Amino acid sequence: MTSHSRRAPRHAAWLAVLLLSAALPARAATPGETIAGAARSVVKIYGAGGVSGLEAYQTGVLVNPTGHVVTVLSTVLDSDIIDCVLDDGRRFAGRLIGADPRREVAVLALEGEELPALPLAADHPRLAPGTRVLALSNLFGVAVGDERVSAQHGVVAAVVPLDARRGAYEAPYRGAVYILDCTTNNPGSPGGALIDWRGRLVGLLGKELRANASGVWLNYALPVDEVAKAYDDIIAGRATAPAAVSTERFDPAALGVILLPDLLDKTPPFIETVRTGSPAAAAGLRADDLLVAVNGRAVPSRMAVQQALGALAVGDPVRVSVVRDGAIVDCDLGPRPAAAGAP
Amino acid sequence: MMIGGGMSRWHARGSAVFRGLIVGGVVVGTMLLAVPSGLVRAQAPVPDAGEMALAEEEAFRAAVTAVAPAVVRVEPGTATAALNTRTEAAPSTGPSTGLVLTADGSIATTSFAVPADVTEAVVVFPDGSRGVGRVVGRDDARGIVLLQVAALPAGVVPPAAWVPRTELAVGQWTIAVGRGWDATAPSVAVGILSALHRSWGRSVQTDAAVSPSNYGGPLVDIRGRVIGILAPLPADTAGMNAGTELYDSGIGFAVPLEDILRVLPRLQAGETLKPGIIGIGYRSRDPVNASPVVAVCRAGSPAARVGMRAGDRIVSANGRPVARVADIRHVVAPLYAGDTVTLGLERPAGDQSPRALTVTVELAATLPPWRRPVVGIVPVRAGAAEAAAAPAGDAGGVTVGWVWPAGPAARVGVLPGDVVVSALVAEADGVGDAQAIDSAAALGGAIGSVEPGRRVRLTVRRNGQLRDFDVETAVAPAEIPADVPVGDADPAAVRVMRLEAAELAEPVLAIVPDGGTQDPLGVLVWFDQPRGAVDGEAALRTWRLAAARHRVAVLVPGSSDPQRWGREDIATVARGLDALRARRALDPGRIAVAGSGAGGAFAWLAAERLGPGVRGVALVDAVIPRQATIESAEPGRSRAVLFGGTVPDPTLREADRQRLSSAGYPVGTLPVTEGAGPPVEVLCTWVEALGVL
Structure with a gap:
């Protein structure tokens, strides 16, 4: 959440680009060669589903020659028979050997040897926005039998924490993802390979989800370092259930801020009154101030204020930004107290 | 194209981008730029596709770097956004983007981020600091909103360069830049310019991914020069969210910056610019192919004020020849209320060849509500089939069944049984051509095209004689008159x-x-x-x-x-x-x-x-x-x-x-x-x- 953690990967990526530029081989592969090479490791997966809008197919990526396939954890894998088809038409029975429910990554094992694999680079630096990428997946199931998966091109549009859902289902992963500028939120795409123009695996295409903030369908991929961590955890038996997404709410009344009552779905967080003698009063907050941020996080609704305060640890300094007379005013409210009884 | 002197400093041809590339040490990138041909080394080897891709990538990022200091985030509105129902297809709220236009804090964004009833919006600058943007002006024809912040933080500056429309070419690289995803790092979406003339001339089109997150942000060329401002601009519908259903579809629009800069002083002065209306309807509902013949000329409309009327054929608009309704839209849609458009007309003149006229119409923002004018004639009943088959010549006309008691027609002496054969709606200069009446609908159309209170001259056949009546029109009554004749049916x-x-x-x-x-x-x-x-x-x-x-x-x-x-x-x-x-x-x-x-x-x-x-x-x-x-x-x-x-x-x-x-x-x-x-x-x-x- 701090600007430091946002910037570090960017610098690293820039550095990497410069280093790579220096180490440019005499001739880069053509896009066709790059795609053909990587697509050998992309697996069409057929499993459970096919009813009520859930597809029965997705995509996976071979990550070692002995047959480990990473893919997304989904209902497609809820099946005794998981068919995995390579781009040369070879068909394998996939066995689910484990999953990381937080990152929603699963590993399947195929009985094979010397299979074409894309290495999982645990130390791969995060890509910077603007990096050209290729997405390889069995979108809409259009590739059948020995047909190679479909390739799409795009760039990394943004690198942001995932905050998404589909219907009532809230995505448990809250870490960074690559937002892509090509449309990958298609049936069959989840689990596809995101590769760079040198053919290296840089991410795993995510599920069909909508952004919480705007409701738009997301085109995103899990960065390869997170995929590698998930893989390592699964193989080592460390993968654990997701920590429950923090849903703690903290009523700002404990700081002396009484907001307008929640009459609408998302009432704007206008301050109705400030309790005399409270931290809010000491900090100079006033009635009719409109709260716009809590510790830098935008709070477009009354509920967002409670969630933003709830996400802070007890004792964390609370700084709010309000709009007053057409200007932003920042106020420090001191440490967040423990929850003051039921809100 | 009149461009204010204050804008020329922007037109600096992106030299900053060049420096950025050279400092970055990525020489290959420069090969892709539109360098004057004389400067390209003739012996330079043709890069292969893979190298080309990576070189282009460098150029994309350099372009983003060049414009990034002008791009800010616009937080979703609170009060209004909450009241809108988010639909499946069309997002109605979400973090969005703005583009700094002037060093003193004018920021353009869209009506998606700042809907009509919102007067201020929270802006987040690249350093994470916030400011309040007060709405100072709106371009409702393009969905652009101008915000004013008190001050810009250090390092936040207007774009170094922009591209005139004349230099745009379909197929050129376009990069959509936003900060809706992350205020501190600009987002990047790459595509090409898909079309130059969209939304009836108000936008250009790109296949780069355009969505709520980058609405309000710039669409730039490969040198980082601003082409336009990304906006959810549909071609033919209105309303706050219209166009958002096209997000991320490969169909994205940008309002050319040239067009926005032209009206920037008006927006800064606090104006709300509205689409301009002429106030006419055409005979056909086909907006593209139909012949531009006026069917209705609204009373009180700009067209009526200059004497346009039903039957006029529009043959030119602002000097451009017009053959179809679409040709007029291309000229008028980019204009605003208050702008003028000069129309060449051909007016039918009976047996003679049509009369050529030229009118200059000042476009209006709204039309007064139409109040149907009447003269108080109630024709005998006619079915649709009969109206179509009405005989021509002496036998034609519309027979008066009864006249409204004490109505305008009754006052001047029109009687039941009279046959109305023609109607003359005088022009502003007092002359005009009589229109033959062959159906109740035609009579209704003629009367309906004048403002209530103005006169229409009806020529009536009575006992084989033609008589003229000058009748003043009145607003259609709602009450039911006392003496409505009844039949003696069984x-x-x-x-x-x-x-x-x-x-x-x-x-x-x-x-x-x-x-x-x-x-x-x-x-x-x-x-x-x-x-x-x-x-x-x-x-x-x-x-x-x-x-x-x-x-x-x-x-x-x-x-x-x-x-x-x-x-x-x-x-x-x-x-x-x-x-x-x-x-x-x-x-x-x-x-x-x-x-x-x-x-x-x-x-x-x-x-x-x-x-x-x-x-x-x-x-x-x-x-x-x-x-x-x-x-x-x-x-x-x-x-x-x-x-x-x-x-x-x-x-x-x-x-x-x-x-x-x-x-x-x-x-x-x-x-x-x-x-x-x-x-x-x-x-x-x-x-x-x-x-x-």
Whole structure:
């Protein structure tokens, strides 16, 4: 959440680009060669589903020659028979050997040897926005039998924490993802390979989800370092259930801020009154101030204020930004107290 | 193209981008830039596709770096966004983007981020600090909003360069930049310029991913020069979210910065720029291919003020030849209310060749609601088929059935039996051409095109002689006159007709006077309290006398749900009307819908759904349903509204009257006797009176 953690990967990526530029081989592969090479490791997966809008197919990526396939954890894998088809038409029975429910990554094992694999680079630096990428997946199931998966091109549009859902289902992963500028939120795409123009695996295409903030369908991929961590955890038996997404709410009344009552779905967080003698009063907050941020996080609704305060640890300094007379005013409210009884 | 002197400093040809590339040490990137050809080393090796891709990637990032200091995040509005219902297809809220236009803090964004009723928005700068952007101006024709912040943080500056329209080429790289995803790092989406002329000339199109997150952000070329501002701009619809359903679809729009800079001083001065309206309707509804012949010229419109009128053919607009309606749109849509457009016209002149005219029209933001002008002539009934087959020459014209008591026509001496053969609507200069009248619709069109209070000269044939009457027009009345002539038809010659259609489970019952196809009937649809099926014999007893006296077919539909009227019942009525039309001639000028209680409120909804063919609505013991919207009356969309009986909250009814009246509808009172059942006689009289012209 701090600007430091946002910037570090960017610098690293820039550095990497410069280093790579220096180490440019005499001739880069053509896009066709790059795609053909990587697509050998992309697996069409057929499993459970096919009813009520859930597809029965997705995509996976071979990550070692002995047959480990990473893919997304989904209902497609809820099946005794998981068919995995390579781009040369070879068909394998996939066995689910484990999953990381937080990152929603699963590993399947195929009985094979010397299979074409894309290495999982645990130390791969995060890509910077603007990096050209290729997405390889069995979108809409259009590739059948020995047909190679479909390739799409795009760039990394943004690198942001995932905050998404589909219907009532809230995505448990809250870490960074690559937002892509090509449309990958298609049936069959989840689990596809995101590769760079040198053919290296840089991410795993995510599920069909909508952004919480705007409701738009997301085109995103899990960065390869997170995929590698998930893989390592699964193989080592460390993968654990997701920590429950923090849903703690903290009523700002404990700081002396009484907001307008929640009459609408998302009432704007206008301050109705400030309790005399409270931290809010000491900090100079006033009635009719409109709260716009809590510790830098935008709070477009009354509920967002409670969630933003709830996400802070007890004792964390609370700084709010309000709009007053057409200007932003920042106020420090001191440490967040423990929850003051039921809100 | 007039471009203010203050903007030329922007036009610095992106030299900063070049420096950035060289400092970055990525020399290959420069090969892709549009360097003047003389500077390209002739012996440079052609890069292979892989190298090309990576070099382009460098150029994309350099372009983003160049414009990034001008790009800010705009937080979603609070109050308004909360009230909008987010639909599946079209997002209506979310973090968005803005583009700094001036060093003193003017920031452009879109009406997506800052809807019409929002007066300030929170802006997040690249360093994470926040500011309040006060709305100073709006371009409602393009969905652009200008914000003003008190000050910009250090390092936040307007774009170094922008691209004039003339330098744009379809197929060139375009990069969409936003900060909706992350205020501190600009987002990047890459595509090409798909089209230069979209939204009737108001935008250019790109296949880069454009969505709420980068609306308001710049679309830049490969050198980081701003092409335009990304906006959810649809070609043909209006409304705050229109166009958002196209997000991330490969169809994205940007308003050229050149167009925004041209009006920047006006936006900074606090203006709201509105799309410009001429105030005419065309004969065909095909907006693309139709011939641009004026069918309606709205009273009080810019077109009417310069003397345009029905029949005029537009042959040029601002010097550009016009052959189709679309050609006019291309000229007018980019303009604003207050701008002028010069139209070349050809006006029919009888047997002679058309007269050429040139008019200069000042476009308006809105039109006054249309109040239908009449002269108080009620023609004898004519079916649609007869009107089309009206004989020409001496036998042509429209016969006056009766004249409105003490109406304008009566005052100047027009009598029943007179035949109106031509109408002359004088131009502003007092001269004009008479229009031959061959149908009630033509007479209605001629009278309807003048402002109430102005005169129309009617030429009337009486006893073989032609006489002229100068008649002053008046706003169409809503009340029912006392002395409406009635026929002496036999009430026994009225029967219950079962209107069946393939799609109908149950036939619709209608009380229909006997007669032939030469005897067009008025139509009244009566919605009673919902009670399921209708007793045909009882309905016949109720309506027979009034239906016979006034030659009205009364449809008495049942409700498919015995408890309430439902949407499907409207479809049933529509099919019933079609079935009736197939069997009997109907007078298109005398179709009305009425109802009582729940049926009264439903009558309003039914009239809306049945369309402009419904000329009157009467609500007994009912008010207009709250969910109904009332659009301003327009030619072809106006109806008389009558209220009768009582309602629990009279203030609601008074509010209805005021809404309707200010929207241009004639509103009147329906005399109702409490507890006496449907006011059959007065309703059928009213149907006859609706035919007034």
